Amino acid sequence: MTTPPELLPATRRALQYRIAVAQSEGRAPSLVAAVARDGKLVWTGSRTSVDGHGPDENVQYRIGSITKTFTAVLVLRLRDEGLLGLGDPLEKYLPGTGAGEVTIAELLAHTGGLAAETPGEWWERSPATLRPTLADVLGEQPFRHPVGRRHHYSNPGYTLLGSLVETVRGVTWEEALRGEILEPLGLSRTSVQPQAPHAGGWAVHPYADVLLPEPSEDLGLMAPAGQLWSTTRDLAVFAAFLVVGDDRVLSAESVREMRTPAAPTLPGDWEESYGLGMQVLRRDGRTLAGHTGSLPGFVAGLWLSEEDGLVAVTLVNCTSGVPAATVAADLLKIVAETEPRTPAPWRPLPEVDPAVLELAGPWYWGTQIVALRLAADAGVELGPVAGGGRRSRFRPNGDGTWTGLDGYYAGEVLQAVRRQDGSVSHLDLGSFVFTREPYGADAPVPGGVDPEGWRGLPQ
Structure with a gap:
């Protein structure tokens, strides 16, 4: 990986101006931000x-709540190791909670129908x-909606x-976090308890320029939902991992799965969704993935754009006033638009399988x-x-077939069907038959092809 060039002075000034406006208008005691490109910090x-x-x-x-993304990585690691399935009900591993019918995937995507908060006192300040x-966390009536029917954020x-x-x-959640994520990725300044130097959390009076210190409670059982302390440098590294993966922690395929919408959207929310431990949204024509966070005294925002190779992080030490997530998205946009990603040089493939090269080119699904x-x-x-239409990427399975990675054909298997003489008859994709000619006469098109072939309209 080459080192990204330093940002231009005008870009740096635009970034600095944006956070200056945010800190001033939001009346924040302090604000810190960072942008990384292709895994390297380019501005703080x-x-x-x-x-x-x-x-x-x-x-x-x-x-x-950016903590939730770390927790989701731990769960996906268990899945990838074969220790659990995302479709498994919680009851299989944690019996007797009263919420055992919810699947692990539904918990990750906030579609389990559980309450947003705990019963009793405001848990973030008590x-x-x-x-x-867990009975104290869930209460006697843990559900607010039918399981699996809608996205309802649940701490x-x-x-x-x-x-x-x-x-x-x-092991404890903290031990798993440290050994499986923090240490492999070198996140030495991310911790469950604050480590100096760290900011103090403040509330700013809504109608007067005065401050009130916020308490910093240990969240106990709620820690996996929002406990962590971190820095813009560590979060930029973590977000870069969420783009490309790291086989020591989680594969590129699994972090892509985390960034894929997994929750239904509600009317009016078509531009926002939730994956597996990550928020997903469309903003300014690009897809952003990441997470927002807040606790009394702090707000945070982290976004990544895979297509731009960019990550932006904003951390603020006040309870409200600064839309940290919006600021982070704006920082990303500034760099993406003023200094677009330079395309990698075109290079030919190092080697090509003739049997695969034979498949390149036009195919017809009916007349399309x-x-x-x-x-x-x-x-x-x-x-x-x-023009538009169904478009998907496919990864090879090693047996002459491919599996869809995205789009309409995600998860579907593509294969070339050959005749006895070895020539290609057609492509088969999820029962669809693709032929070299529209409704090829010798291909097994479902329903058959009229033997008289194509014709004009009789006069």
């Missing part, structure tokens, strides 16, 4: 109300000793996932023309020759 900045002092990329802030057991749901990790792993193109790593792409 901060604004503060204290003269002569400014936090840098190594100062900790509380990141709130001692964890008030909720010593108790991620408490259940943290307890699931502990049960299956046989599509093209099969060869991609890197022995993959292929299938989509319209021009």
